Amino acid sequence: MRYHKIPDETVRRLPIYLRGLMFSAEKGNEHISSQSLAAFVGVHSHQIRKDFSYFGDFGTPGVGYNIGKLAREIQRILRLDVIRRAALIGVGDLGSALLAYPGFRTYGLDIVAAFDADPEKIGHTINGVEVEDVSGVDSLAEREIFLAIVAVPRQVAQETVDRLVGAGIKGILNFAPCRVEAPKRVKVITLDIAMELARLPYYMPAS
Structure with a gap:
């Protein structure tokens, strides 16, 4: 799928989110809240939710984001799912x-x-x-x-x-x-x- 009219700043942040997810996964976590991800990458949690809203609804209220699933989604969006x-x-x-x-x-x-x-x-x-x-x-x-x-x-x-x-x-x-x-x-x-x-x-x- 090609995404159109996505702000360049959003695309620039996606690899940062991916790195944060990988770091959290290395610590043994399966889920992460937008607040925790925001604290790691240095942006406001509402910015993360806004960025992700361009591509779909990835979170679950009260649970947060499934780290593995969200990482795969970002890799797919950035076309990093193939070498x-x-x-x-x-x-x-x-x-x-x-x-x-x-x-x-x-x-x-x-x-x-x-x-x-x-x-x-x-x-x-x-x-x-x-x-x-x-x-x-x-x-x-x-x-x-x-x-x-x-x-x-x-x-x-x-x-x-x-x-x-x-x-x-x-x-x-x-x-x-x-x-x-x-x-x-x-x-x-x-x-x-x-x-x-x-x-x-x-x-x-x-x-």
């Missing part, structure tokens, strides 16, 4: 760390290919994935890979995205510190770590 194969472009310090990170599979993502232009990196294996020459990006659709993570320098970010679009990629997570453009049919999410860090001093008390 999505992804490619990493750029295997520098950040790219290597992303390859080594084990948590992506929890959210239905599996980095199965990695590419770089540096001959010294090509052929090396990180977390079971061999680094390939960047020319191999053109064959991603043939390998049934439609998601990509871009961790390249700013100067080559746009041309990398252009090449990925031409290779049939439908979703891109961009870590390059710049804005990139893609056709509307391709969803691009940019995460600039330095930019996020730059916000923190504003909230810190003056020394």
Whole structure:
């Protein structure tokens, strides 16, 4: 089922709710109230109920939410109920760390290919994935890979995205510190770590 006219902020919160449910399940709980889930993720309980109301009625009055059932519903909504194969472009310090990170599979993502232009990196294996020459990006659709993570320098970010679009990629997570453009049919999410860090001093008390 496709959901239309759902606020982006609601979609952004769904993975946070999923993490809270997983944490609660690890503690041995079978049910959770909206108040308890709200306390874990840092939002008001009415916000959780409003977000879930876009997709259906998942709770039971006086009981709360069945954790396992609700987690499966969120995974289905986010299309995380099947493993999505992804490619990493750029295997520098950040790219290597992303390859080594084990948590992506929890959210239905599996980095199965990695590419770089540096001959010294090509052929090396990180977390079971061999680094390939960047020319191999053109064959991603043939390998049934439609998601990509871009961790390249700013100067080559746009041309990398252009090449990925031409290779049939439908979703891109961009870590390059710049804005990139893609056709509307391709969803691009940019995460600039330095930019996020730059916000923190504003909230810190003056020394």
